[in-house]
Amino acid sequence: MSTATGKRGGVMKTVRLHAAGDLRMHEEPVPLPVDGEDLIRVAAVGICGSDLHWFEQGGIGDARLTAPFILGHEFAGTTDAGLRVAVDPAVACGECELCRAGNPNLCEKVVFAGHGRQDGALREYIAWPRRACFPIPETLNFADGVMLEPLGVALHTVDLAHLKHEMRVAVLGCGPIGLLVLQLVRLFGVRHIFATEVLPHRLEAARALGADECRLVEESAVSLSGIEPPDVVFECAGANGAVETAIDILKPGGRILLGGIPDDDRTSFRASVARRKGITFLLIRRMKHTYPRAIQLVENKRVDVRSLVTHRFPLEKTGEAFEAAVRREGIKVIVELT
Numbered sequence: 001m002s003t004a005t006g007k008r009g010g011v012m013k014t015v016r017l018h019a020a021g022d023l024r025m026h027e028e029p030v031p032l033p034v035d036g037e038d039l040i041r042v043a044a045v046g047i048c049g050s051d052l053h054w055f056e057q058g059g060i061g062d063a064r065l066t067a068p069f070i071l072g073h074e075f076a077g078t079t080d081a082g083l084r085v086a087v088d089p090a091v092a093c094g095e096c097e098l099c100r101a102g103n104p105n106l107c108e109k110v111v112f113a114g115h116g117r118q119d120g121a122l123r124e125y126i127a128w129p130r131r132a133c134f135p136i137p138e139t140l141n142f143a144d145g146v147m148l149e150p151l152g153v154a155l156h157t158v159d160l161a162h163l164k165h166e167m168r169v170a171v172l173g174c175g176p177i178g179l180l181v182l183q184l185v186r187l188f189g190v191r192h193i194f195a196t197e198v199l200p201h202r203l204e205a206a207r208a209l210g211a212d213e214c215r216l217v218e219e220s221a222v223s224l225s226g227i228e229p230p231d232v233v234f235e236c237a238g239a240n241g242a243v244e245t246a247i248d249i250l251k252p253g254g255r256i257l258l259g260g261i262p263d264d265d266r267t268s269f270r271a272s273v274a275r276r277k278g279i280t281f282l283l284i285r286r287m288k289h290t291y292p293r294a295i296q297l298v299e300n301k302r303v304d305v306r307s308l309v310t311h312r313f314p315l316e317k318t319g320e321a322f323e324a325a326v327r328r329e330g331i332k333v334i335v336e337l338t
Contacts, residue, residue, distance in 0.1 A: 046074030072120035134153025147305035154180035173237030
């Protein structure tokens with residue numbers, strides 16, 4: 001049961017990352033919302049691949065852990081007013097040139113939950129800007145609400161692909177993002193979806209969710225013989241081997257969407273083949289303006305997020321949740337607080 005009073009001035013449980021692999025439970029004051037913020041009682045938090053970079057490596061890309069902080073950017077909960085909400089973890093400034101141009105995901109002043117020095121949602125309460133809180137219908141549970149954030153990323157990824165119904169598509173890497181991309185691609189009525197994955201249970205999920213052809217692959221780059229070249233490849237594995245495979249199988253003039261985050265913060269490939277094929281590479285930066293669409297897709301049962309949530313842990317067992325996610329057990333691991 002929560003140690004918080006439910007009112008301002010109480011205390012709450014939090015989980016802070018002190019160093020790579022070192023998560024510790026704390027008791028801290030319930031945050032005080034300022035103007036424009038809601039106090040949210042957190043109900044569920046998803047563990048994302050980027051969270052695992054922080055947990056395993058003490059950072060992600062060029063951002064490093066400098067003080068104990070709270071992870072968690074996929075989350076849903078209930079406001080003080082009793083409103084059930086899914087929360088956008090990215091709060092752009094809204095005033096810079098990038099924001100005014102309709103690209104808040106590229107805002108250089110963005111505040112992002114669970115990244116850098118901004119505490120995230122692995123705690124009982126969080127104060128967050130009201131404009132980033134999206135009411136969810138009663139037909140969605142809190143775990144569904146958690147999945148709206150990765151679904152938003154998948155939506156933005158597919159938006160950038162400019163798909164047409166007659167295209168052939170490949171999805172390399174069938175973790176949560178890859179499986180969401182796969183479902184969205186299916187909605188476009190593309191001609192054929194090819195999927196690869198290193199874990200058999202995730203490949204089975206891809207097959208169940210609509211992949212026409214599935215292959216189990218190794219971690220390293222592979223030459224996939226007998227594949228009719230796709231027009232678009234979604235690289236969702238975060239491995240250079242998958243990037244090489246994408247280049248090898250892609251149709252000349254095609255697009256590669258780089259959605260994975262490599263462990264060493266580097267993406268490399270043979271330039272001669274990519275140049276000869278005239279490949280367009282697009283890198284994915286979070287999402288933009290996707291929450292309303294994500295909610296509608298889940299509410300109308302056009303995208304299945306519920307079956308992707310395979311492991312649930314209480315806040316007190318957050319360390320076990322991260323270990324399960326590191327081992328890539330199941331598909332999506334979440335921490336539940338209610």
